[in-house]
Amino acid sequence: MDWLRLPRLGRDTIWLYSSALIVAAAGLIKLRQGVVDYAYTETYCYQSVRTNSAVEPYVNCFSVSPTGKFSKVFRAGADTDLARNASSGFAMPGLWDGHGHLLQYGEFLNSVDLFGSTSMDDVRSRVRKYLDRNPGAGSKEEWLRGVGWDQMVLGKMPTASDLAVDKELKDLYIMLDRVDVHCIWVSQAVLDLLPESIPDVPGGEVVREPGMGVFCDNAMDMVMGLWPKPDNKKKEQFVKSAMGKLNEVGLVGIHDAGVTPGNLNLFKELAGGPDWTVRVYAMIECYERNTFCPDEVERYTSPDGFLSIQSVKLFADGALGSWGSALIDPYTDRPDTSGSLLVNASELVYDTIAWANEGYQVNIHAIGDLANRHAVDAMVAALRLLCPYEPLSRCQSRHRFRIEHSQIIHPDDQARIHAIGIIPSIQPTHATSDMTYAEKRLGKERTAKEAYRMRSLLDAKPVLGSDFPVEPPNPFQGIYAAVTRRSPHTGRGTEDSPDGWYAEEALELDQAIRGFTEGPAYGGFTKSKTGIIKPGAFADWIVLDAPLDSLDIEELRELKVRETWVGGKKVYSRD
Ligand SMILES: *[C@@H]1O[C@H](CO)[C@@H](O)[C@H](O)[C@H]1NC(C)=O
Ligand SMILES: *[C@@H]1O[C@H](CO)[C@@H](O)[C@H](O)[C@H]1NC(C)=O
Ligand SMILES: [Zn+2]
Secondary structure (H helix, E strand, O other): OHHHHHHHOOHHHHHHHHHHHHHHHHHHHHHHHHHHHHHHOEEEEEEEEEOOOOOOOEEEEEEEOOOOEEEEEEOOOOOOHHHHOOEEEEEEEOEEEEEEOHHHHHHHHOOEEOOOOOOHHHHHHHHHHHHHHOOOOOOOOOOEEEEEEOHHHHOOOOOHHHHHOOOOOOOOOEEEEEOOOOEEEEOHHHHOOOOOOOOOOOOEEEEOOOOOOEEEEHHHHHHHOOOOOOOHHHHHHHHHHHHHHHHHOOEEEEEEEEEOHHHHHHHHHHOOOOOOOOEEEEEEOOOOOOOOOHHHOOOEEOOOOOEEEEEEEEEOEOOOOOOOOOOOOOOOOOOOOOOOEOOOHHHHHHHHHHHHHOOOEEEEEEOOHHHHHHHHHHHHHHHHHHOOOOOHHHHHHHHOOEEEEOOEOOHHHHHHHHHHOOEEEEOHHHHHHHOOOHHHHHOHHHHHHHEOOOHHHHHHOOEEOOOOOOOOOOHHHHHHHHHHOOOOOOOOOHHHOOOOOOHHHOOOHHHHHHHOOHHHHHHOOOOOOOOOOOOOOEOOEEEEOOOHHHOOHHHHHHOOOOEEEEOOEEEEEOO
């Protein structure tokens, strides 16, 4: 046989033959891989697909590559198998929350829910119920935590004694966050850990009347320093429960508005793992607020788009509810104060310039009109320095500085925000939660001209969000609040009115949807990657029972997402 002659061929020839064979085999394998890749490209068709893209706003099918990106977005004709076999349901880009707090939300889900608590008795009974379910909570090593109380609803500022009247709670270590997480209320056991005489704190308030127990803003630090913080294992649990809930309401990504360097390291470990089902654009929050700490962090973008670190959070002031936000003129209902800045103007300018110069996007928390003015000042100063020969607006389009909350802004500063294109990061449900008291704090004129703007800030490409856990993360409630300026919980305006609160500031439905898709994409440097269904974008989408724009607006309040997909994987299904 011919092959028997083979041994007579020289060694080199054989080597050459076998090399050729190997190359040919490799080619075949390569070819096969090509086929396999192609086979793994999944195609999904629905009754309709809203793409958010200007090119083809509505299609009915898309394909997803094995790398979790859209590879093809197309319309299948009605007489094709694809269209005939389409899944029932209506797809649209997955939604993003432009301002939330992941770990705090996870912690909230694992602590006492005090939102909507109406009396001290109600608070104590909720704490007791939690204790029944979580025996052992409230020890010195593991304080009992809760969030959601509001002294305005409780009728008085709470004190440690309000917890001590219940003998079950008397000796426990308890720390409960105010609804806006700008104050904490602690039990006597926690107070006993503090020095005998507690000093006042600049940029904060140690509440002393009607008794001790509440600490606000910078004054919270002395208590937080004593709190035995949850370990990484616990935090991993927080991340998992938070992401599960976020997927359930149709969120595929969030901007986390303040993560410490240590938690960023944990995020890096967890991102991309099986339980990390939400994309996170994390803003750095130095251990010491409003400082420059570039050595403790590093810029990071995971290749699969699940974690991005390239921005920093600074804090200009506190919250309106506790008179902590910094105003140009005094509060209408407390003429003795105009709130307090957490940082002086020169320090804010310094921090903004220092971070921006390192290439970080700077996002400043600002509620009051004085804080917003300082934020704009700091950003202008930084832009002038970064791009001395360019219009500020062009420089800003690269740096994309943001004002987190942008709640009360003097008309002069609104004009500057427009002119430069500073991004307002707005939480529509804050407007509808605060509408009950905002006018008391600010007076009619200031409210009408300055407060909770949405429509008039529209061309500045706002990022919309919820500030979860301060408000529930459900983006459809946010869209509802933005479109109606009524509470998604009651469907009413102020004092049970059927009309929206300053309805001239309401957004159109489409604008609100874009605030939860395109807005965060621009404000988080993921444009054409997120918030859109088009080739090359991350394959993140949700499925609804009906297209959003076909619904009666009231239906948004109770809307339940059918499915949520992230990176081409189904992460939530209602059924
Ligand atoms: C669509 O359905 C038909 C019959 O119902 C089936 O033969 C065909 O394989 C399906 N096509 C696809 C693309 O799933
Ligand atoms: C602003 O704050 C910084 C840091 O706290 C301090 O060093 C500086 O003196 C303050 N500047 C003014 C003008 O108060
Ligand atoms: Zn926040």
